Amino acid sequence: MRVRIHRGTREIGGSAVELERDGARLLLDLGLPLDGDPDDATVHPAIEGLAGGGDLLALVLSHGHLDHVGLAHLAGPDLPVALGAATHRILKAAAPFVPRPYLPQRAVEFSDGVPLTFGPFTVTPHLVDHSAYDAYALEVAAGDERLFYSGDLRGHGRKAALFERLVRCAPRGVDALLLEGSCLGRLDPQHTFPTESEIEASFVDLFADTPGLALVSASAQNIDRMVSLYRACKRTGRTLVIDLYAAEILRATGNPNIPQSHWPNVAVHVPHYQRVQIKRSGRFDLLEAHKAHRIYPEALAELAPRAALLFRPAMLRDLDRAACLTGARAVWSQWEGYLAQPRGQALQADLATHGIPLEHVHTSGHASVPDLQRFAAALAPRALVPIHTFAPERFPALFGPAVQLREDGEWWSLAA
Structure with missing residues (x-):
């Protein structure tokens, strides 16, 4: 499996991850940069086949925040867009109230733990604790290779039990973990958030x-x-x-x-x-x-x-x-x-x-460093790649030798 992070190796927001296996491709998230304009073509990632009908099989959305779905409107009517069932309902409910509503035309609804298949890719959504309702981490298997994309997650919300379940029953044999690091560089590594x-x-x-x-x-x-x-x-x-x-x-x-x-x-x-x-x-x-x-x-x-x-x-x-x-x-x-x-x-x-x-009065929608460390240790991936962070350089000291720093737009292989 080959992987390309279009945006997110050195910034929070605009998340988009492209996967390729045996001539087929899959896209995880298609977000808007934090300060981006959805009409500004310069922030649109160069992804072939968004109109559908080619070797791009689907867009899979981890949750409904704009930095993960804010450019999903670029997906044409023929491309399947997979998202949580409740996320889909919330997008429909919001549509009459927001100036530029987005509703996928070929929606594929998913739920916790139920695998989806798109060509050579099997995607298993894992419901996580996040400030967005119905948020998921995404486990993607293709052949004997596995990638785990954390999406956005935390361990101190009202659904903290989901985080503990994921730590306790973490998938094993993960080749690469794409791990969000929203809090890195902004807080002391030992800082924890209010529940x-x-x-x-x-x-x-x-x-x-x-x-x-x-x-x-x-x-x-x-x-x-x-x-x-x-x-x-x-x-x-x-x-x-x-x-x-x-x-x-x-x-x-x-x-x-x-x-x-x-x-x-x-x-x-x-x-x-x-x-x-x-x-x-x-x-x-x-x-x-x-x-x-x-x-x-x-x-x-x-x-x-x-x-x-x-x-x-x-x-x-x-x-x-x-x-x-x-x-x-x-x-x-x-x-x-x-x-x-x-x-x-x-x-x-x-x-x-x-x-x-x-x-x-507020608490973060993202995990503290100690919780991220527990999560990474539980998965024990062969490679850990920072994403959704302004401070990727902090990862090696916090997560050890498995860390591999990548660049936006760079293709790399899980087998490497």
């Missing part, structure tokens, strides 16, 4: 100390965080107020253990910009499933001291008009680096104008 349960506890403390509305800026697709928010609201007697987009994403998980709009202590608020979206698209059916639990602006002021709102900057004007910001506190529950970007800076200025303090 999602500890994030929940931080929310409890902040909610108890907030006299007004708690504005929590978090991704609705970070399902672990939605669970933490709901549990913290329940523990502090608050109602979790979500918007229509979040309600649809939660419904799309298909998981009865994930908070839904009809659960106790949950309400749905439809901000002005989403009402405009619904009117323009005619998708009034989206409101139907949540109408019994909808809350209107005039009721927000009364509920505010007993509520936590899943917040986006575009909502601030609505909340101002609803006069529900007295005693409010904002919580940034995403990567702190976003606050240094222009939109983050504008949000901080707006909050300061309103006299709303801003706190930061």
Whole structure:
């Protein structure tokens, strides 16, 4: 089997891995660089056969984050695109709300541990703990050779048991492990991240100390965080107020253990910009499933001291008009680096104008170095190749002699 990492040997984002065996090819992920524009052809990897019909057999997506799927629209209608069943449902649920939705035209849905076959390649998805729901590591076998692609994973989320299972029951005889190293170079190698349960506890403390509305800026697709928010609201007697987009994403998980709009202590608020979206698209059916639990602006002021709102900057004007910001506190529950970007800076200025303090409560979607070391030791690959990292040069000292540094665009063989 030959391997080519198109992007990721020296950066986080834009992940794309091409495999070749016996004249057939397979693609793992097709992501957008972190600062990339999907219309910028200079960030499009040179991969033949994306239109379908040639020796490129399929595109397999590890999970739904843009740095792994943000260029998947380059795949033509004839190329099969394999992805987790829940990931597919979430992409469909998000489509009415995002400016450039992506839905594969020839979707092949997969699930944990069930192999897929594309020509000489057998792909076994392994469900992992990550901030994206329904995320997978991908084991690819061709003949007597095996490659293991970690995708994005961690061991400190609400699905940490999946990471421990993978360590405990790691595939053996792996020729090459493509291992993500998102945290390398940014943190002390011994640093560990807060668990999602500890994030929940931080929310409890902040909610108890907030006299007004708690504005929590978090991704609705970070399902672990939605669970933490709901549990913290329940523990502090608050109602979790979500918007229509979040309600649809939660419904799309298909998981009865994930908070839904009809659960106790949950309400749905439809901000002005989403009402405009619904009117323009005619998708009034989206409101139907949540109408019994909808809350209107005039009721927000009364509920505010007993509520936590899943917040986006575009909502601030609505909340101002609803006069529900007295005693409010904002919580940034995403990567702190976003606050240094222009939109983050504008949000901080707006909050300061309103006299709303801003706190930061978050944990990484990626594994700490100690967990990555445990994972690599369990797989004991013949070769370990860094990917999804800005610091590949740190790998040899942390993971030993099996490390092989590769370059973007370089073809190499598992047999080498």
